[in-house]
Amino acid sequence: MRSRQYDQDVLAPPSRRPVPPPRIPAESGLVVEDGEGDFCGAVVACEKDAVILEDRFGKRRAFPLSGTFLLEGKRVMLVRPVPQPRGPVRTASGSIAAPSARAKVARASRIYVEGKHDAELVERVWGDDLRDVGVVVEFLGGIDDLPAIAADFQPEADRRLGVLVDHLVAGSKETRIAAQVRSPHVLVVGHPFIDVWAAVRPAVLGIARWPEVPRGIPWKDGVLAAIGWPPDTAAAWRHILGRVQSFADLEPAFLGRVEELIDFVTAPGSR
Secondary structure: OOOOOOOOOOOOOOOOOOOOOOEEEOOOOOEEEEOOOOOEEEEEEEOOOEEEEEOOOOOEEEEEOOOOEEEOOEEEEEEOOOOOOOOOOEOOOOOEOOOOOOOOOOOOOEEEEOOHHHHHHHHHHHHHHHHHHOOEEEEOOOHHHHHHHHHHHOOEOOEOEEEEEOOOOOOOHHHHHHHOOOEOOEEEEEOOOOOHHHHEOHHHHOOOOOOOOOOOOOHHHHHHHHHOOOOOHHHHHHHHHHHOOOHHHEOHHHHHHHHHHHHHHOOOOOO
């Protein structure tokens, strides 16, 4: 008799339901036959609902994933492979990208650079890093404005000022002006290039080196004439900036100075 507490008779023999075929990831290169044994090939692609096989003659056919296949004579089902985790995503500066987060309040500390092109180049390579730590980059417009900006900024231990200057070499006007604002809370660093354009490695632009420009000729104008580019500095800069993809496209003398400033304005105690 059947018990009312069970759907089936507990004394009945066990069900002889067929065991489903094993599920095998359709990894690229896996050799299988279709369920009918009519086509044998290696997996070359696995889409949402189908797998693509290619035989030894280069012929390809698509088969639904809902069907079965023969793997070494045994019936199997193919499933989409689980994507393999990738390595850490890196920013253009080479740093490991931080997880997505809400926008941060800007720090009181600031980095100033000498001109618009400098600011755009820093943004190009370090923009993600600077947003992650909440550091704002502004441009001076000219080194002559630095003393007034520093006085107005009023740097303190937790309110630091970092400054990047072009062509900061011994005996230059830039060096004399930088000396007027240095303090424990202000860091002025500079690269040796007469203009930030030259911080971009020449090979990135397909030239052997940056041209030597005679004194008395504006450097950018002289560079364009020597290279043979149209006399349009704005267009030339767009082209140069567009070729910069990461820190590897910049000269070490420039990279080191920017990293030094970022470390200074984000040091413990600054805000």
